[in-house]
Amino acid sequence: MSETDQPRNTPARIFELYKTMCLIRAFEERAEDAFDEGFINGSIHQYIGQEAVGTGVCSNLRRNDYILSNHRGHGHSIAKGADPEAMMKELMGRVGGTSGAKGGSMHIADFSVGMLGANGVLADGLTMGVGAAQAITLKGDDSIVAVFVGDGTTNRGPFYEALNWAMVYELPIMFVCENNTYASSTLTRSVTAGDGPVARAKAFGMPAFDVDGNNVVAVDALATDLIARVRSGQGPHFLHARTYRVKGHISRDKLLYRRDGETEENWENEPLGQCASWLADNGLNEADLRSAHAAAYAQIDTAVTAAKESPFPDAALAYEDVQDFGPPEPWAGTGDAA
Amino acid sequence: MTTMTFADAVREGLAEEMRRDPLVWALGEDLSTAHGGTSANQYLGLIEEFGAKRIVNTPISENTIMGAAVGAAVAGTRPVADLRMADFGMCAVDELVNQAAKIRYMFGGQARVPLVVRQAIGMRKGGAAQHSQSTEAWYVHTPGLVVVAPGTPADGRGLLKSAIRADDPVVFMEHKDLWSTKGDVPDDEGMVPIGEAKTLREGSDLTIVSWSRMAHLAVEAAETLAADGTSVEVIDLRTLWPWDKVTVYASVAKTGRLLVAQEAVQVGGFASEIAADVTENCSTDLKTFPRRIGAPRMPVPYAEPMENEFRVTTERVVAKAREALDA
Numbered sequence A: 001m002s003e004t005d006q007p008r009n010t011p012a013r014i015f016e017l018y019k020t021m022c023l024i025r026a027f028e029e030r031a032e033d034a035f036d037e038g039f040i041n042g043s044i045h046q047y048i049g050q051e052a053v054g055t056g057v058c059s060n061l062r063r064n065d066y067i068l069s070n071h072r073g074h075g076h077s078i079a080k081g082a083d084p085e086a087m088m089k090e091l092m093g094r095v096g097g098t099s100g101a102k103g104g105s106m107h108i109a110d111f112s113v114g115m116l117g118a119n120g121v122l123a124d125g126l127t128m129g130v131g132a133a134q135a136i137t138l139k140g141d142d143s144i145v146a147v148f149v150g151d152g153t154t155n156r157g158p159f160y161e162a163l164n165w166a167m168v169y170e171l172p173i174m175f176v177c178e179n180n181t182y183a184s185s186t187l188t189r190s191v192t193a194g195d196g197p198v199a200r201a202k203a204f205g206m207p208a209f210d211v212d213g214n215n216v217v218a219v220d221a222l223a224t225d226l227i228a229r230v231r232s233g234q235g236p237h238f239l240h241a242r243t244y245r246v247k248g249h250i251s252r253d254k255l256l257y258r259r260d261g262e263t264e265e266n267w268e269n270e271p272l273g274q275c276a277s278w279l280a281d282n283g284l285n286e287a288d289l290r291s292a293h294a295a296a297y298a299q300i301d302t303a304v305t306a307a308k309e310s311p312f313p314d315a316a317l318a319y320e321d322v323q324d325f326g327p328p329e330p331w332a333g334t335g336d337a338a
Numbered sequence B: 001m002t003t004m005t006f007a008d009a010v011r012e013g014l015a016e017e018m019r020r021d022p023l024v025w026a027l028g029e030d031l032s033t034a035h036g037g038t039s040a041n042q043y044l045g046l047i048e049e050f051g052a053k054r055i056v057n058t059p060i061s062e063n064t065i066m067g068a069a070v071g072a073a074v075a076g077t078r079p080v081a082d083l084r085m086a087d088f089g090m091c092a093v094d095e096l097v098n099q100a101a102k103i104r105y106m107f108g109g110q111a112r113v114p115l116v117v118r119q120a121i122g123m124r125k126g127g128a129a130q131h132s133q134s135t136e137a138w139y140v141h142t143p144g145l146v147v148v149a150p151g152t153p154a155d156g157r158g159l160l161k162s163a164i165r166a167d168d169p170v171v172f173m174e175h176k177d178l179w180s181t182k183g184d185v186p187d188d189e190g191m192v193p194i195g196e197a198k199t200l201r202e203g204s205d206l207t208i209v210s211w212s213r214m215a216h217l218a219v220e221a222a223e224t225l226a227a228d229g230t231s232v233e234v235i236d237l238r239t240l241w242p243w244d245k246v247t248v249y250a251s252v253a254k255t256g257r258l259l260v261a262q263e264a265v266q267v268g269g270f271a272s273e274i275a276a277d278v279t280e281n282c283s284t285d286l287k288t289f290p291r292r293i294g295a296p297r298m299p300v301p302y303a304e305p306m307e308n309e310f311r312v313t314t315e316r317v318v319a320k321a322r323e324a325l326d327a
Helices: A011-036 A051-058 A074-080 A084-091 A124-139 A157-168 A197-202 A216-231 A262-267 A271-281 A286-309 A315-319 B006-020 B046-050 B062-074 B086-100 B136-140 B153-165 B212-226 B245-255 B270-281 B304-310 B314-326
Strands: A066-068 A145-150 A173-179 A208-212 A237-242 B002-005 B024-028 B055-057 B078-082 B116-118 B146-148 B170-172 B182-185 B198-201 B206-210 B232-236 B239-241 B258-265 B291-295
Touching (some): A011 A074, A011 A271, A051 A173, A051 A271, A074 A084, A124 B086, A157 A173, A173 A197, A173 A216, A197 A237, A208 A216, A216 A237, A216 A271, A271 A286, B006 B024, B006 B153, B006 B182, B062 B078, B062 B086, B078 B153, B146 B153, B198 B212, B206 B245, B212 B232, B212 B314, B245 B258, B258 B270
Parallel strands (some): A208 A237, B078 B116, B146 B170, B258 B291
Antiparallel strands (some): B002 B182, B146 B239
């Protein structure tokens, strides 16, 4: 849903963001259902409760801008314009998946919309992001890079290398720190010294700003400003969005580390409800909101059905796309990987 | 032909590729300083010709040198990342192994990762435990990577050019003790294809397969053995993955005996893979089982007598070769 070009804070623009957030929410809920039914292997990291961050940021990006995601990448992908049906096929390991069913949920990517990949290793998106920004500089494009990182990642070394690097080379990049409170099952503040991500970014001389990450109107407004600055050559910027991971680290996570009532208290502030209230207050009628919500779920239900009906890829495809020089040899003898 | 050092030849190769393709660029520590690289002048003068956007002098940030190269490669450029030494390359194994080697695959072919990472290997005198290692086997073991280890100035230049033009991530491992060695470099483009070995010396009684600096020692060993009337063929693999099985198999078919010599620790080394492969695939040609020689499984020691105890010397290669010849 890139390039929403209406002026900010208009009901029409925010309604578009609401639709994107509904799509992400529906995707994550239906993905969990499919996981529980045994249609998805491995694990899924859901974005429920954080939809406003990816949506508010990506709505200000162009198709040829790059984003790099972390392990929680479904929402970023949808917000950047990836096709949810191809994504659902990827999660289910089916033909037609965004990555040909080679990567699954944690490696969701859609290069055709500038989504350069979710990632199983935290902080690698930062180092690759500065490289992508360097490539932009070398090619003389006017595109930019946005890197999504979590609060837990601010304790990895490459986070500091990349922030320093981005400033040294004055790269066209925005770092988006989605502070969802938890680093896996650990409260991030219990293992983190100092005054937090904004202070850490400022230590590099990087302009850094804090926003309520559950308020898509606020995220969108701040992202509009910061991305305009990055695009106009003012160098790296840092957006810190306070949010809350409503679900567990992965869908199977039973949240045994949370105090009673904590999840429910935070659910009161979840972004879709806030956005719907804002839209109602700004003149949108409830029927339109309800039908947008229903349309998102209908789209995802169609995607789920299509994914379940899509075949699994031929096992022989496993050998493709390893490398040009010295590709793998199939098992000797049978000519059949099975 | 022009005679030049290994370091100069490889720098020429990089400069030629940078002139040919404006999307080729280099990044690493100290690239624009007075000695232009890791004290061997590998980048001397390049910043003056290509500017600071293409010869990027970086902070000591190995994760980002490697990670930025990956990001810049998927975003359409052809970076050459220099990690100074394979020992420092370990600081960036994640970005090389988890990202560079896997991005094309795990994203289903949506992107290629056309980068070169230079990681100098090998012992000099007194380098001790952390400035001496030969880690080629780590990367040969990693699907997605190409590994080259040229041993001459011409091969260094020609293989760097091929590596830059390849769409695969290539680990370019140059031996630190070869940088100052001289050799003839062709005046033409001088491409050396990835995956092609070179027979340094022909022979009929034993095949010694080696690479990088050790290939020179293998030639010395062959000369010593020639004095005994033994005819030894020496193959410099040049590319370790994919290695040139055609050339090695043909040689073993001729000689019936194989010794694989490497500077690295023997256990789990690449010589073991070649010996095992030839055992499986050339059994009817072999007159005796393949031998391998590599260093003892210990860190590289500092003091000279202990350091020499670690080294795979020409004499040790000769002794091992005689074992195979006498069998």
